[in-house]
Amino acid sequence: MSTAISTSAPASSPATAAPSALTRLRWWVCDSWVMTKRNMTHVVREPEEVVIYFTLPIMFVLVFGYVFGSGMAVPGASSDSAYREFLLPGVFVMTMLYGLGATASGIAFDVGRGVVDRFRSMPVTRSALVTGRSLADLLRALLEMTVLVVCGLLVGWQWHRGIGNALLAVGLILLLRIALTWMGILLGLIVPNPDLVAVIVFPTAFPLTAVSNVFVAPELMPGWLGAVSEWNPLSATVGAIRELFGNPGLGGSSWVAEHALVMAVVWPLLMLAIFVPLSVWRYQRLSR
Amino acid sequence: MTNEFAVVAEGLHKRYGRSCALDGVDLTVPRGTVHGLLGPNGAGKTTAVRILATLLRFDAGRAEVAGFDVQREPERVRARIGLTGQYAAVDEVLSGRQxxxxxxxxxxxxxxxxxxxxxELLEQFDLVxxxxxxxxxxxxxxxxxLDLAASLILAPDVLFLDEPTTGLDPRSRNGVWDGVRSLVAxxxxxxxxxxYLEEADQLADRISVIDTGRVVAEGTSDELKSQIGGDRIEVVVRDAADLASAAHVVEAVGGGAVHTDPDTxxxxxxxxxxVEALGDVVxxxxxxxxxxxxIGVRRPSLDEAFLALTGHRAEEEVAA
Known part of the structure; x- marks a missing residue:
């Protein structure tokens, strides 16, 4: 710092009138976009992290699809690629669940390192940090879906009921992802450091997918376990998208299993109704 | 904005459960000056800064920064301040420029x-x-x-620096000091x-000594030093084993409380x-x-002033 620091900086915003509602809205959009771009830049500058998040689902497709899949039964189907057709919608949803870990550790890192404090000491719209994060996560989920769809097509998975239904299925997947993002935001605000996120997320995420219809149809599980699996929110989305993609494995005669399409909307909305207010409350508590 | 003070705090109170982080802090900082908050860890310095930078609510009192009430108009305060905390709060994945x-x-x-x-900032902070x-x-x-540069994007009216040189080597520390001086200019x-007493001594026009949530003394560095009395005689012995007997000699001549520092x-x-004391001691x-x-006679250091004002050394942790 040999040179003197000039104060020829742009003047601070006018001291007089408070910004109008329109200006506030414009700032909110603008700030959220800057935050979104920030998170997307992370993907570009640090692709390793994303690659890890991609490798895991692809590994599941290969290991379950070819190694365990040969011994897996799919109710009502018998062809060679039936299990892989059954598996792919499960892996789509599983990937959304694991994405929660990236959300939570990103937020925890920002809180722990004082980056959030810096944002909070600036005239930034306060909600932009989280709106930017969830938008970036959504874009990232689209990227993940693209890679997984290509991977699925390569192993013999496809959609059978037209592009409209297929897009609707993708919509349901993204809806679940938004709900999971808010769960991740809350987790990130609660844990004291980012390392703890992985310790919490990964050991809980796998059993959560195992006790659902992601890998095995619940009607093939012991009675009580099958019931738990059917009520697992992940199962609703998986069941609904299997239906929309026309993939095999639809089954179960319970109420939840028969109403998978409705529940695939209800569960995420319920999660949002819980996690959005809790996250806001937790964020405001940073000022305590 | 015609206010002559950039920072005004009156009777700030902040409690965390049953412990009291701030117990009635008063502070006035004239525009264009450097004010030091000096105190040990846990004294309440950071709490005070976080309150003034709109990051923390407080329980009682009033605070005004850059002419705006911190509680009523936090957004206007935020548009006029910069904050550099104890951690470098930058995005570690993005480049400096990004x-x-x-x-x-x-x-x-x-x-x-x-x-x-x-x-412009990359140039000024030698980060090109x-x-x-x-x-x-x-x-x-x-x-x-980089963190400091990020606080200076809008050339803030008020810059909060929370322990800006903790953990820095002397060269980087001098760099930060120079930066602060030219900003104030x-x-x-x-x-x-x-x-760090030296930091307050070097940079601050006025200093508030803060201890267990209260301002225990306020004034210029010279005022604080003279508040605890005048000249001191100082002896550096060659052999550390002589420290105790040297302390004895100095006490006999001076007649006041002797401060022994084994490290130096x-x-x-x-x-x-x-003059008489010098001859006697020799x-x-x-x-x-x-x-x-x-052997020498000199004015007291800020360290000694702090000891006299609070009863403990500045760099000691305060027991909770």
């Missing part, structure tokens, strides 16, 4: 103005060569400079917390008549066979 552009955009500069300002590197690859000093008001083999005590040391490396 960080500055992002922060500038969040201060609502246009994309073009944000890029221009980022380049590292502009494209991730902040994670920066050294501690570079990261702190440009009209910025700085509120600085530190546990230094013994000091207040004296009334400096003679008595010789009689006792103690070899002194240095």
């Amino acid at each position: 960080n500055l552009i992002m922060f500038a955009r969040l201060f609502h500069l246009s994309p073009r103005a944000a890029r221009a300002r980022a380049d 060569d590292a502009a494209g590197k991730s902040a994670a690859q920066y050294s501690g000093g570079m990261r702190r400079r 440009g009209g910025t008001t700085v509120l600085l917390t530190t546990q 083999r230094r013994v000091s005590s207040p004296v009334r008549d400096r 003679q008595r040391l010789r009689e006792a066979g103690i070899v002194a490396e240095d």
